[in-house]
Each structure stands twice: as C-alpha cells, then as structure tokens.
Amino acid sequence: MDSVTRVLLWEFERPARLWALLVVPALIIAYVLILQLARRRGIRYTNTGVVGAVLPHQRQWRRHASVAMALCSMILIGGAWAKPVATVNVPRERATIVLIIDVSRSMEATDVSPTRLDAAKKSAAQFVNSLPAQYNVSLVTLSGHPNILVPPTVDRGVLNQAISKLQVADGTAIAQSITEGLSAISQAPTGDDGRPAPGLMVLMSDGSETAGGDPVAAASQAKEKGVPINTIAFGTQNGYVDVNDRRYNVAPDTATLARIAQVSGGKAMTASSAGQLDSVYKDLRSDVGYQKERAEVTAQWALYAMAFAVVASLGVVSMAARWP
Helix, strand or coil, X not given: XXXXXXXXXXXXXXXXXXXXXXXXXXXXXXXXXXXXXXXXXXXXXXXXXXXXXXXXXXXHHHHHHHHHHHHHHHHHXXXXXXCEEEEEEEECCCCEEEEEEECEHHHHCCCCCCCHHHHHHHHHHXXXXXXXXXXXXXXXXXXXXXXXXXXXXXXHHHHHHHHHXXXXXXXXXXXXXXXXXXXXXXXXXXXXXXXXXXXXEEEEECCCCCXXXXXXXXXXXXXXXXXXXXXXXXXXCCCEEEECXXXXXXXXXXXXXXXXXXXXCCXXXXXXXXXXXXXXXXXXXXXXXXXXXXXXXXXXHHHHHHHHHHHHHHHHHHHHCXXX
C-alpha cells in the first residue's frame, strides 16, 4: 500500500484530491444567495394570500434537507476519490491456535455447575468445532507439569476426544504452560510459501502460579514471537474445594491473567458461569478468525455517498410530486 496522509480524523492515499471538496462551500454560498434573492422577489407581491392560493405550498425543511443530503453525498464522493484508508478485519486464511486449559485441583470446584472442569471441557469443545477447518489447533494442559496433549492438528475428532478425557492434576504452572504453548506453535506445519501461520493462545485458568515461574516474563517471550495470549479467568471469587478435610478458597487470579494478556498483546476476559464462558469463547472465535490490516475503504465511502444521494433524490421527488 502506498504511503497515506492523515487529514483530520481520516487517512487518504491521495489527499491532494480533497481540494475538489472546495466546490462544496461554494455551492453552500450559492444556495444561500439564491434563497436571499427569492425572499427579495417575494416582497414584490403584496397580496400574499392570492399568491399562496395560486402556487402550491412547499415546506422549507424538505428543500433544505434535500440540499444537505446532496452536499453530504458530494463530500463522501470527494473523500472516496481521495482513496480513504482504514484498519479493517480481514479473515485469516490459516492460523495455529493453542488452547491451554487449567486442570489443577481447583477445577473441581462446583461454583460452576456441574464442576469448573466439566463446564470448561464442554465450552472448549464447542470453541474448537467452531474454528475454521483449516486452522491447526493444539491442546496444552495447565497443571504443575504442563503438557502438550495434542500437537497442532486439523483433526477435530482427536481434539474433542482429548478434551473429553481431561482429568484434574496437582499444581498450576502458568509460566511453563505458556512456554509449552510456544513450543506447540513451533511444531505447526508451514504454508506453501514456507512461512508459519500466525499463532495465538487461549489460556483459561482459575488459579495462581504455584510452581515458582514468572507468567509475565513468559508472556513477554510470547510477545517477542508475535503470539498474543487471550486469557480467561474462570470461576467465582467464592469458589472452594475440600482437600483432606480442609476447605480452600480457589478464586481466579484475575490480575495476573489480565497482566499476561496485556503484556503479550492479547485480550483479558472473565467468566463466572458456564453461560458466560460460552459467550467468551464466542467472542474469541470472532477475534481469532480475523486479523487487522490497513486497507482502502473507497467502496464503503461510496456506499454512504449513495445512501445520502438516495435520500436527497427522494426529497426532490417529493417536492416535484407536491406531496402533502
């Protein structure tokens, strides 16, 4: 794409063409002068009642609105001629998604029915099945010893089977799980051009780092490799588990997860119920399915110009037809 120049709130590839818009204020001045001349001519008629009976009454607002719509259409056409540029969402042709699911003991909490883990497995399977078929997806378990359970694959059956068999384990090594996620992305096959597909992570956890690692440092490594991490803090602040006749609060560490997302360039979300988790995954599906690119949006401006032109035309037609 050629270099662009910002003019007010918009950017254009051919900003010099915006000089054509000077015709708009010229037309406004001409319109005001015509109205003034029309008023002066009206003063010549002293018997306005007779004139009103002979000539049909036309509402001023309809005339002004039609002119305004026509001028807006001209402004947008002029802007479109200057080739406006904007950041737009472009569908990804391929990608590698790493799904990191927390399977620590806290996932046995029942504050999310029937348990956090069961709800997480159901939502994760729906998310995987909703992704484009050409996307490679990898599954990483988050516990005291994170593991690449399924390397990047397009086989949704294998992924669904692995998700359904997830079992709880001890510990929560978030930093190491991110490292394993980066390793999984490196295993994804390259495209026909020999370049790897864009990598993204979805990290769902309900706890804090317990293995002594530095999740934020791991997120920085992901940032360096261009891999954003979308985090989901799952569970409620009142969640608990009973271990050896002792009750432990297992509220999600929303602050750490938000920091991981921020540092890596991802998105931080929270879910305190199965329904909210489904909604979060639905939003993520929209995010991972597109990438932001700079593109020319001339057609969009032309469409808006046409809309204003249609309204202006309707106003003119209504005056010509002498509608009440």
